[in-house]
Amino acid sequence: MRFDGRKQDELRTIEVETDYLIHPEGSVLISAGATKVICNASIEEKVPPFMRGEGKGWISAEYAMLPRATGTRNIRESSKGKVTGRTMEIQRLIGRALRAVVDLEALGERTIWLDCDVIQADGGTRTASITGAFIALTLAIHKLHKEVPFEKFPVQDYLAATSVGILEDGTAVLDLNYHEDSAANVDMNIIMTGSGQFVELQGTGEEATFSETELVELLALGRAGINELTKMQHEKLGQEIDELIRGEK
Amino acid sequence: MRFDGRKQDELRTIEVETDYLIHPEGSVLISAGATKVICNASIEEKVPPFMRGEGKGWISAEYAMLPRATGTRNIRESSKGKVTGRTMEIQRLIGRALRAVVDLEALGERTIWLDCDVIQADGGTRTASITGAFIALTLAIHKLHKEVPFEKFPVQDYLAATSVGILEDGTAVLDLNYHEDSAANVDMNIIMTGSGQFVELQGTGEEATFSETELVELLALGRAGINELTKMQHEKLGQEIDELIRGEK
Amino acid sequence: MRFDGRKQDELRTIEVETDYLIHPEGSVLISAGATKVICNASIEEKVPPFMRGEGKGWISAEYAMLPRATGTRNIRESSKGKVTGRTMEIQRLIGRALRAVVDLEALGERTIWLDCDVIQADGGTRTASITGAFIALTLAIHKLHKEVPFEKFPVQDYLAATSVGILEDGTAVLDLNYHEDSAANVDMNIIMTGSGQFVELQGTGEEATFSETELVELLALGRAGINELTKMQHEKLGQEIDELIRGEK
Amino acid sequence: MRFDGRKQDELRTIEVETDYLIHPEGSVLISAGATKVICNASIEEKVPPFMRGEGKGWISAEYAMLPRATGTRNIRESSKGKVTGRTMEIQRLIGRALRAVVDLEALGERTIWLDCDVIQADGGTRTASITGAFIALTLAIHKLHKEVPFEKFPVQDYLAATSVGILEDGTAVLDLNYHEDSAANVDMNIIMTGSGQFVELQGTGEEATFSETELVELLALGRAGINELTKMQHEKLGQEIDELIRGEK
C-alpha cells in the first residue's frame, strides 16, 4: 500500500476538460491527482525556416510551470532571461514524442505548437503534459479536418506517457507523485502508442542503478498504465476521431 | 448599448474562486467576462537586499500571459530571453498599487510575491490582476495572522482597479473588453481604495487626446465600477477579514 | 515657499539650445533647473516590419541616463545586458505622447527616432525629455519639409509635459525637483497639447493615496505649467513653423 | 555487414590517451572511430551553494563541440549567448551518470568538473564523453587519494556508455557512427556499470516506434559493448586503481 493509499499498479485519478480555453485550436486541462497542466494547441500556417518547401509539417512543444505551481516559489524563466536545462529537455521530449504518431507529410506545411503550462505540480508533469497534449493536438487537427478534410488523417495512433519507478524499499510502482518521486531510487518515463509500441524510454538511476529484472518489472507496470490512458483518450476524443485515427474513415 | 449588450456603466460579470491552487499562501482565479487570471500570493521570509535591516516588508508582483491567452499565439518571454516593456510596466504597476494599502512596517521583514498569470485575455488583464491580487494578498496575510497575530493588520483598505475609456463614437464606457479597447480613442486605468481615494490614474490618448470634461465623466464611471468591485472583495473575504482591514478587530 | 525658493506654481528655469549637435536631423539640449537632457531626432527612411506597406510613419523614442547623471553612479544598462523596467516605461511614454500630435499618415513611411539622453538629473527627466523631444522632432520634420514640402505638415499641435505633486506637508506644487520628488506623497505627470487637451495623465501615490479635490488642484497647476512650456516652444521654433503647426500655411 | 565494414555487434576502435593535457587533475583524449573528445577533470575545493555544509561532494559536467567538429561549421554557443537544449541535455546526462558510481559523501565537500570538448564528431559523442570522462574523473580522484588517502575510495564501480539502434532495414546494431545514426529509426543510449547494472537508458524512436522484442535485442547488444568498454577502462587505469574501485584496498 502506497503513501496515498494507491496500489502498486494504480494510476492517480485522471481528469480531462476539453475546450478549456476559448482561443486555442485545441485546449485541454488535464489533472493527474494534484498535477494540473493546461495543454493548448495552436496552428501556424508555416514551418520553421529549415523545413520550408519540403511539403511537410512540424510539431513543436513548449513547457513551463507557474512560479507557484510548486511548494516553494520558483523564479520565472523570463526573469532569469533563459530557459533551464530541465525545461529544454522536457519540451524537446514532448515535441519528439508527438511527432512519432503524426504523419508530417499528411499534415502539410504548417506548424502545430503545443504549450504545456503546469499550473499545479505533484510529480509526473512531463508525462501528464504528453498525455494531455496528444488530446489538444488531435482536437486541433480535427478542427482543420472539419474545415478542409485531409486525404489521410495526420494522427496515426494514440500516444500517452506515464512514469514508473522503484521506491527506496525496492517496490516498483506506477505513476509516482512528488513525494514518491523525490525519494525513488529509479525513475523511468515511458511513452507508448495505443498499439503498444515504445516511442521513448528514459530510465534514470540518480545516484543509484537498476538490474535487467527490475527493468522488466517496470516495463510491465508502464504498459498497463499506458493502456488505461489511451483508453481514456479514446473516450474523450469520441468515436468519429477514433475512426479517423484508425484509418477506418 | 454596447457590442456585448452591456450598458455604458456596466461591469462585466466578475467571478472569483479563492483557494484555487493548493500550494500558494493565497490563491485566486478571477474572471472578468472572458478574461481569466490566476493570482497567487507567496510569502518569502526575507526582503530584497536594498531593504534589509529596516524592519519593513515588501510587496513585489510579476505578470505574464500564457502564449495562447490571446487570439494568436505570442512567443514566450522566456524564449525571447527578456521581459517586454509592457510586462514590466504592468508588474511595476501591480506592486506599487498593492503597496499603497499595506502598512509595510506592520508586515515586518518579509516579501509577498504576487504572481498574476493570465490564462485567457479579453481586455482589462492588468485591472483584473490588481483586483484579484488584492484578494490573494489579503488571504496570504490573513494566513500569517492566524499563525502569529499581527499587532496591526497590515492590509489597511480594499483596493480594486478598472478601466474606462472613450469609444470611437465618443461614448464613455466602463470596463472595456478587447474589442472595445483596441478601437478606443482614450483608455484610462483607475485604481482606488475601498474608501474612495485614488491610488493610481493612468489615462492615455494613443494617437488621440481628451478634454477635462471627458476626464470628469471617465472618473465618475470608474468610481462607480470600483465601488462594486470592492463590495465584491468584501463578500469574498468575509466578515472577519473585513473587521481586520477596518481596524475594528 | 519651497526649498529652492520657488512658489507653488513656479516652473524651474527652462533653457533650450537648438542645433546642439551637428549630426542629428533635430538636436536640442534642454535644461529644467539642474536637469539636462540631450534630445536628438533621427530620420530613418523605413518603418518597423509590422507597419510596412501601410503608408504610415512611426515615431519611436529611447531614453537613457549617463551613469553619473545622478548623485551616485548607476551601472550602465549595456553592462547589465538589459534595459530596466523604469527605462522601458519612460521610452514607451515619450513615443506614445509624441505620436498623439503627429499625423502619421502625413509623415509617410519613415520612422523618426527620438533619443533622450539625460546628462544631468535633478527630477523631472521624463517630462523634460518630452518637452525637448517635441522640439527636436519638429525641427527634424521641418528639415524634411524644406527639402520636399509635405502636403499636410505632420506636426498638428504643440506638446509639453510637466510634473505636479503633493509634498509631505500636503502642499500641491508644480515641477518637482529631485529633493521634492523623493519625499512627495503623490507624483503626477501631465502631458498636454498646445490647445489644452490631455494626452497622458499618470498620477501615482507610492505608498499613499489622493482625493478628487487634490486631483483637481494638481490638474490646475499642471495646466498652467504646460501653458508656459508650449509658449516657450513656440518662441524657440519661430513663426514659420508655428504657422505650419497651426495649418495656416 | 555495415557501411564501414563492421559487424552488427562490433564497436568502433577505441583509443584513450591519458594525461593528455598538463593542467587538469585528470585529462583524457578518447577516440571512438573518428569521434574524438577531450575529457578534463578539474577539482574545485567547494560545492554549489545549495549543498554547502552537507559534507557531500558534487560532480558537474559540461559538454561542447568545436565549431568545426562537424561536416559544416556550427555557430559557437558563446556567440549565440546561450547554450542549446541539446547541449544542456547532454551535460546533465554526463553529470548524472558519473554521480551514480561515485560515493559523494566519501568524496567530501568538493566539486569535480568534467569538461567534455568534442574536437571531431562522427556520432556517439555523448557516449564517448561518458566513457572518457569516467577515466578522467577516476584519475583526478586518484590524484587526490595519493596526496591524502580517502578512507573509502569514492569511485565505486566502472561506468561506460554506448549507443545501439535499429537501422532503416531493421537491423539492430552497436555503436552507430554519424552516417548510421542520421538514418536510424531507433536510437538508444545505454549507460551501465562494470557490474552490469543500468544507470541510464534512453531509447527514442524519432518519427518511429519500437517493440518489446526489439528492445530486448538492443539491450543485449548494448550490454556486450559496455562490457568491452569497462574492460578497456580497467586496463587504462591499471591494477592499483582497480583494487581501489573494487574496495579491495
Next chain:
Amino acid sequence: MRFDGRKQDELRTIEVETDYLIHPEGSVLISAGATKVICNASIEEKVPPFMRGEGKGWISAEYAMLPRATGTRNIRESSKGKVTGRTMEIQRLIGRALRAVVDLEALGERTIWLDCDVIQADGGTRTASITGAFIALTLAIHKLHKEVPFEKFPVQDYLAATSVGILEDGTAVLDLNYHEDSAANVDMNIIMTGSGQFVELQGTGEEATFSETELVELLALGRAGINELTKMQHEKLGQEIDELIRGEK
C-alpha cells in the same frame, strides 16, 4: 595641406571644460575638433572582489557613444543587450592607460570609475577620451586629497593620447579626423606620459602594412602631439596639482 586645412603635424583645436557636470567628483567636457566627449570620474569606496584586502586601489573605465553621435544612428548597446567588441577594446584600453600613471597603493582601497561618453564623433574618440579622462581622474583624486591629504599623491605623471596615420597618398599625419581615418592605410594610437615614456602603442594596417621607416615617422609626429596635449593638461589643472604630480609638494 589636409582636407580641413591643417598641416601634417597639426592637432585639431582642443577645448576642455572642467567641472562640466555637478554630480561627478571629476567632470570634463573635452572637444578635439568636432569630437566631443564627456569624461566623468566617480569615486567608489571599495575595490572589485578579486582585489579586496590587498590595500590597493583600482581604476576602471567605461566608454559609450550616444546613438546619434555619428552620421547615421547606431543601435544602443543596451537595446542590443550586449557591449560590442569595439567598445570593450576601448574601455579596456582607457583603464589600462590611466593605471600606468597612478600609484594604486597610494590610492588606497577605492575604485575610480571613468565614464567616457561620446556625444559627438569625428574620429579620435578613444584618444580624446583618454586625454580628457586623465583630467577628470586627477580632479577627482585632488578632491579626495583636499579632504584627507594623501601621503603620496597617487597621480605620478601626465598622460595623453593621440592618433597618427598614413593617408592613402602616403602622407603621415597627426590627429586624424573621421574623414581621414576612414580612408587611411595605417592607423596608430599612441599613449604617452608627460615625461615622454610610451604607455601603449597600437598600430594597425587594416588591409595594409607599414615599414619600419614609416613607423619612425609616425612616432615622431605622435610624440610632438602628445607634448602639446600634456602642456594643455598642465594649464587646465593648474600649478598646485602640477606640483603634486611632480612630487614637489
Next chain:
Amino acid sequence: MRFDGRKQDELRTIEVETDYLIHPEGSVLISAGATKVICNASIEEKVPPFMRGEGKGWISAEYAMLPRATGTRNIRESSKGKVTGRTMEIQRLIGRALRAVVDLEALGERTIWLDCDVIQADGGTRTASITGAFIALTLAIHKLHKEVPFEKFPVQDYLAATSVGILEDGTAVLDLNYHEDSAANVDMNIIMTGSGQFVELQGTGEEATFSETELVELLALGRAGINELTKMQHEKLGQEIDELIRGEK
C-alpha cells in the same frame, strides 16, 4: 639565461601538424612550447550582409580556450552567456591581421572562418593562433584553388606573430611564456609579413611604461622571431604554395 633555459632571442619549440582534423577545409594543431592551439579554416560560400554584392570576400576569426586550458578552470563563455572583452579583442585582432595579407577581391564573395581553440595555454596564445591560422587559411584557399584555380592566388604574403617583452629585471626577451608574461613590465605583440612589413604592433606597459630605446630593442627581437616563423610556414606549406604566394605561378 631565462627561467626555462632559453636565450633572450630564442623562440620556444614550434610544432605544426597539418590536416589535424578531418572535417575543416584547413586544419592545423600548432604548439609553441606548452601552448597548443587548434586552428581550423572553414569556407562559407557567402559574405556578411553588409558586404553582399561587392564582389569581395571576408575573413572572420573566432578564438576560445577550453575551460581547463589554464592552471585553474575558467567558466565557459557559453555558460556566462557572453564573450569577454579579452576574447573579442583577440578575435578581432586575428581576423584583421589575416585580412592584411589576403586579396579579398581575388578571394571572391565567400567568407573564410578561422576558429582558433586553445586547448593548452602557456602564454602567447594569440600569437600562436595567428601563426597557425595563417597556415590553416592558406591550406583552405589552396584546396579551393585545386578545384577551380584562382586567377590571382588570394594569399599575397606570409604572416606570423610573436610576442616580445621587458622582464622585471629590464631584460628584453622574445616569445614570453606564461611565467614570464605575468611578471613582465612591458608586453608587445608584433605581427609581420614574410617580406618584413608590420601588420600590427601592440605594445602595452600594464602599470609601467617604456622608452623609445626599449622599443627599438623589442622590435629587433620581434623581427628576428617572425623571420624564423615565416620560414617554418614556408616549409610546412611546401614549394607549390610558396610559388603561388609569391605570384610566381
